[in-house]
Ligand SMILES: [Zn+2]
């Protein structure tokens with residue numbers, strides 16, 4: 323039986339997020355990639371929001387120390403505050419692990435799909 327080319331050439335790479343392909347077109351000049359560590363998430367949700375009873379939109383995990391904070395669309399922007407307070411440059415999208423990273427210093431996205439941080443149990447979502 324003949325299988326047409328149209329159906330025969332799908333590779334695993336096609337599963338990559340369209341977002342990542344878009345990002346890959348940008349030049350990635352980040353000197354911090356060597357500092358990315360395998361971390362243990364500090365909390366099942368934004369650490370600070372859980373303490374004060376606030377909500378978040380998306381989560382970011384710090385790939386230097388494992389701090390979990392909320393994104394810039396969230397009311398409290400704890401991930402950015404964590405960077406300002408500590409200088410830890412690399413975060414990862416974390417709700418669920420999305421396979422991309424961001425460097426605050428160089429302001430570049432990059433692919434982390436080969437070493438995402440696993441979620442430590444169920445994480446509440448508000449939106
Ligand atoms: Zn960087």
Ligand SMILES: [Zn+2]
Pocket residue numbers: 368369370371377378391392396398399400401
């Ligand atoms: Zn927060």
Ligand SMILES: [Zn+2]
Pocket residue numbers: 384385386387388389404408410
């Ligand atoms: Zn950190």
